[in-house]
Amino acid sequence: MASIEGLAAIEPYDVFARSCPSRPTLEHVTGRWGGLVLGVLASRPLRFNELRRRVDGVSQKILAQTLQALERDGFVHRELISxxxxxxxxxxxxxxxxVADRLVALFAHLESQMPAVLAAQHRYDERVGR
Structure with missing residues (x-):
């Protein structure tokens, strides 16, 4: 296994390069569930079932895999309470x-822009005959 010092030697990282180790991490953060999990945890620590209820539509298996990936990447802390x-x-x-602070800001911006997005989608659909 490579040491942390050995990994740091390949800097600067370039997410656009196929072999860059930032790519899987980007996927964990911006994939379907990772960003939502980080966004929910930005408000407060939660137990597994609380997370599952808040991130509507995620299965138990996918949530567990997402949390493991985010924990491995150093974004999430898992605490066993006795x-x-x-x-x-x-x-x-x-x-x-x-990372979550930036995602939450992006979520808020996206939500505030939804009327414009929906209008653009409507114009597009009319133009292409949907």
Whole structure:
């Protein structure tokens, strides 16, 4: 396994380069579920089922895989809480917070622009006969 120092030697990273290790991380953050999970965790730490309820439509399996990928990338912290019954809580790391803050701003911007997006979609659909 490569050391962290060895990995740092390939900087600067270029997400547009096929072999750049930032590509899988970008997919974890911007894929269908990763961004939503980070966005939800930006508000507060949550347990698995709370996350599943908040991220509407995600399956238990996909949520578990998403959380594992985000934890491996250093964005999410998984804490086992010794209570009865045992609880697991997910929260953002400082790195995860920096990414989530940007995503939440993007979400807010996108939501505020939806009337323009819907109008553009309508114009397009009329033009192409949908």
């Amino acid at each position: 209570t009865f019954p045992l609880r697991v809580e997910y929260s953002l790391t400082p790195l995860g917070r920096s």
